[in-house]
Amino acid sequence: MVMTAPLIAIYGATGHTGRLVAAELIDRGQEIVLAGRDGVALGAMARALGCRAVTAPLDDQEAIRGLAESADVLIHCAGPFSVTGDPVASAAAEAGCHYIDHAVEPHHVKRLFDTHQATAQRTGAIMIPSLSFYGGLGDLLAGAVTEGMTDVGRVTVAYAVTGWRMTTGALDTARQLFAETVRIGFSDGAQQVGYVEPRNAVFPFPPPVGPRSMIAPVPFPEAVTVPRHVPAREVEAMLTARTFEEEPVFTSEDADVETRARTEFTVAVQALGEHGDRAGHLSGQDLWRAAALASVTGALRLTGGEAPAKSGVLSPGEAFPAAPFLATLERLGALTVTL
Incomplete structure (x- = not known):
């Protein structure tokens, strides 16, 4: 055959x-x-x-x-x-x-x-x-960090990104996401849909990144995806405030391939549990790749x-x-x- x-x-x-x-x-x-x-x-x-x-x-x-x-x-x-x-x-x-x-x-x-x-x-x-990068890597890292945990109070997925250069589609998506007033969250063991007031937070990334000011929560998919395989009562995603403070990030639709590849990233997960806390992270260059x-x-x-x-x-x-x-x-x- x-x-x-x-x-x-x-x-x-x-x-x-x-x-x-x-x-x-x-x-x-x-x-x-x-x-x-x-x-x-x-x-x-x-x-x-x-x-x-x-x-x-x-x-x-x-x-x-x-x-x-x-x-x-x-x-x-x-x-x-x-x-x-x-x-x-x-x-x-x-x-x-x-x-x-x-x-x-x-x-x-x-x-x-x-x-x-x-x-x-x-x-x-x-x-x-x-x-993909946003959402997918956070979901996978949350699963890896919490493997074997039976009771997780809170999962925080934190993204530190520098040098991000958006495509037209990414720019349209970012504008839409941050303009939304109805957000999806996960707290008290249940999915929540409604208005969420963004706040400033600090997340302790491992060296060499260190503590960073964060936008929290960011409207990423982890609140939908992580609870499907992690027994968490609360899930939240965060993104470094500096990511959107870099001037070229919103004017880079025509950036070349080499420029886009210079992104540096760290994704970290903190899981707080009744019987101990766990953490893990991943890092690299070129989030598109x-x-x-x-x-x-x-x-x-x-x-x-x-x-x-x-x-x-x-x-x-x-x-x-x-x-x-x-x-x-x-x-x-x-x-x-x-x-």
């Missing part, structure tokens, strides 16, 4: 993250199809990489459904996901196509759990939102016999054993992990 190689579709392939994902998969000898809204740009990229391209605008559900039906895994890289997420995710769920996205928007992540769980379980699709490698690693696990036993919508740390997943990213040079 001739076995066909798994096909991985990349939606939003011509964006910065999509290009990194495509290049990584090509380097690993994977069969890919590029997809998105700009047929001209997709065609040029496909010719350069020697692969196929499919033009699938968001309002063409037939094209998006055809893409999902043809693929084994669909990696969605085109934000803002509040706009692009549901059409692509719906097609994947209905087609039984495994789905991974790079979303940072918690409302989109919550919507996937609320609206696509039953369909994905019925069709056998495994859907993993936010398998770390994000791309996270989604590629997840996709290859889904096609390579390491998929979770259950289908449906799963958080990253619910889908994969967290510490081994982070160890794989460390071996790939995306980051270093300290647990």
Whole structure:
């Protein structure tokens, strides 16, 4: 019997993250199809990489459904996901196509759990939102730090980022997130949806970063994803205030690849428990590459016999054993992990 190689579709392939994902998969000898809204740009990229391209605008559900039906895994890289997420995710769920996205928007992540769980379980699709830098790495690190803990009072996920240069999609997403007045949180052992007053906080990052002023909470997906696999009563994400104080961060849409790669990051988790506290952190350079490698690693696990036993919508740390997943990213040079 001739076995066909798994096909991985990349939606939003011509964006910065999509290009990194495509290049990584090509380097690993994977069969890919590029997809998105700009047929001209997709065609040029496909010719350069020697692969196929499919033009699938968001309002063409037939094209998006055809893409999902043809693929084994669909990696969605085109934000803002509040706009692009549901059409692509719906097609994947209905087609039984495994789905991974790079979303940072918690409302989109919550919507996937609320609206696509039953369909994905019925069709056998495994859907993993936010398998990316913001949200995904925090969720995985929280799982690794709290492994074996049975009662966790509070999980804090703190991001220290310098030199971040946003793409157009990231800039649109950031503006939207910080303008939202209805936030998703997790406290008293339950998901909370409502107005949250942001505050200034200080988080004690390990050396050489040290204590930093933080925006708390930030509207990242951890409040939705972490409680699915960590027995926590409260979950909160924070981001260094300095990240948005750097002047170029909001004027860097045209930054080149080398400039974007100069980001430096540390992600730290504190878990406070009745029987002792735990902490861990990861750090590295180029959050865009770390994000791309996270989604590629997840996709290859889904096609390579390491998929979770259950289908449906799963958080990253619910889908994969967290510490081994982070160890794989460390071996790939995306980051270093300290647990």
